[in-house]
Amino acid sequence: MKTSHLLVAAALTGHFTLPAFGHDGPHEEPAPMKIGNATEAIKLPDISVTDQNGDSGGIVSRYADGGPVLVSFLYTNCTEVCLMTQATLSIVDEELAEAGESPLKILSITVDPVRDTPDALAAAARDMDASDRWDWLRASETDTPALLSAFGIDAGPIETHENVYFVGDMASGEFTRVTGDADPDALIALARAAD
Template sequence: MRIAACLLLALTCPPVAAHDMKQHSQDAAGTRIVASAGAPVEQLVLPDIPVTDKEGATAGFVGRLAQVGPVLIGFSYTGCVSLCPITHAILADVDQGMRGSKTPPLTIVTLSIDPANDTPERLAATARELDASPRWQWLVASPADTPALLSALGVASGPIESHDPVFLLGDMASGEFRRIVGLPDPRELLRLAGAMH
């Protein structure tokens, strides 16, 4: 499974200008797993801050996603070599899990936390590496707007090397989201997404 391989890689390779896995550790394996089923629903008030996708098209964050139904948002940056590949692997497994199945539609969003370096071209290259489907959007706000967008999403905008793995599963139209901190099982994310319909 993609997650196991990435987790092994992250735990055996020393981080270079990237996350220190010990910052996230609460167990001997070096990861923190939170049961997503127990994540409470929160109400988020999100600003319609302009974000640019991997094709270079800019639109409001809320407006672009308000009509798509359930969304799963992850946070990363393309220059990360330790924790973000695991986040990407989880989202890739969710993406793969929806191919050719009767799983209800879910839009996956990767929001960059490194707007100074994550150009549309870099986002597109990472999406290609992961064989991301069209349902997986790769977005970045401007350096000036990113802190406000992350704050509205309840994600710290501190040093990019020390952010926790966070996923938000919910609906832009209602603003209701489940916050999952840690490394959830992609099958559980799909189950929760299916329960939203």
């Protein structure tokens, strides 16, 4: 396990404290994890996305037959909330690999399609030792706001994007929204329930 993963794992289990990162300043406490009370029906347009390998396809059609998905939003130049998001997803990825489970796909969608080219996403995936289950995706600059809006995410300045995860199924469009500092085990449990 990489040193960065160890530090974040320690932070998530309470054995080490990372600086609190917020959108309004570095001294804001991280938001506690909040799981939506019910699944949301999200009508996603089949917007074309390109992954870290340069492969493109509609986001719905590409993942509709693959079982549950865990969707997050980030950008590779982020030095605050995205680092915790990436580390949380890395722990989910590792725990599923250790358990020998494969149905869950992890989808990290960039909010910065201008700078986050497939090469930049591939470098980030390598830095996180991402498995084949973890796709790093970008829509075009013109399609990104529509994709974010479909998930109820504000397409405002990238620095103010929310720390939010969606666990669900692309075929049905049913998702559970998880906001704040998420527990990897809780995300895995939601994914298993969605399978």
